[in-house]
Amino acid sequence: MLRIAIIGAGLGGLCMGQGLRRHGIAFDIYEKDSSPSSRTQGYRIRIDETGQRSLAQCLPADRYDLFRASCAVTTTGGQFIGPDMSVIGGRAVETWRPSEVEDAPGEEAAGDLSANRLTLREVLLDGIADRVHFGKALSHVTETDDGVTVHFEDGSTAVADVVVAADGVNSTIRRQRLPHTEPADTGAVCLYGKTVLTGALGDTIPVDLLTGTSVVFADGFVAVLDSMTFRQSLFTPENGLTAVPDYLYWAVFGPRIRFGLDAADDPDQDALAVIERSTRDWHPALREVFATSDRNTVAAMTVRTAAAPEPRPAGRVTLLGDAIHAMSPAAGLGANTALRDAATLAAALGERPADPIAAVAAYEEQMRIYAGDAISASLLGSAVLASHG
Helix, strand or coil, X not given: CCEEEEECCCHHHHHHHXXXXXXXXXXXXXXXXXXCCCCCCCCEEEECHHHHHHHHHHCCHHHHHHHHHHCCCCCCCCEEECCCXXXXXXXXXCCCCCECCCCCCCCCCCCEEEEEHHHHHHHHHCCCHHHEEECCCEEEEEECCCCEEEEECCCCEEEECEEEECCCCCCHHHHHHCHHHCCEEEEEEEEEEEXXXXXXXXXXXXXXXXXXXXXXXXXXXXXXXXEECCCHHHCCHHHCCCCCCCEEEEEEEEEHHHHCCCCCCCCCCCHHHHHHHHCCCCCHHHHHHHHCCCHHHCEEEEEEECCCCCCXXXXXXXXXXXXXXXXXXXXXXXXXXXXXXXXXXHHHHHHCCCCHHHXXXXXXXXXXXXXXXXXXXXXXXXXXXXXXX
């Protein structure tokens, strides 16, 4: 029987696990973190048409419906504004699409969805949780003609026919097998957090910021604020979903130099001070969102990007998501491309269970094309945002 080992229980790894289950293929997922919520990984993820289609291909129909229903409720397609909250026209990045607006009776909804990342992981864990092994940090893999042995830091091993590296931008497998493909620092940073909408705070934030996504174009950088208000009745133990209070997600993206940071500075240190300094002339309502953030949720990351994946001989070890094609978040394509990887690879293995190397080759041939396009779009999006204003 074909058996797959997936390294990493992020969105791409879990989505692939669901896809393999749908194709009747045995698998195990190994994650170095101790639990799904053991570290900060962002709070909102934008799921576009590609991501939605990929999830629909992998999830059972009822769980896919729950995913859609558990996303934020929006009543507008979004707005573009200046730092003074004046509405401006145009769309800065070609790949951006309006948010899905809550369906009118008899109409089919369309548009991007905003999911709480932990909620989406809970949806993806349902039905496969017994195949996910937390606290399993990878040491290395050894490949033979007959299979792959996975070696973990705790001294244990596992054997599989194919190993899939879904372990993110710092992928251990990529660094061991493709060291020349290490993602490059783009010179940009992303600072993000959330402001919980409780009590009087929700009454002081303008309604325009609470109906969908607001993109604020400043001089050389951009901020995104996404209203994350939910159908709270869905967040029950019966649905396997942890309760999530309504909140405003925010992210600030731009070149380091625009925030007064040099290459040696850690953007994660005192991120709110960086934002306060950079937005001191903004509308008071926008500054209030940042000032009242839950400080425990504020984090920052250096934005890195990989080169387009190159052709290579197929084998029993392959990669998906940020492990092989990390990209700037400017175009909103990274996670959606990872979900597409998961659906594409699961389908290829389902079509060729007797020849997994041929299945890997078919997946990688497709992935190189669409991932290369996504990386190019993300680099273009970064350049457009950096030049705005």
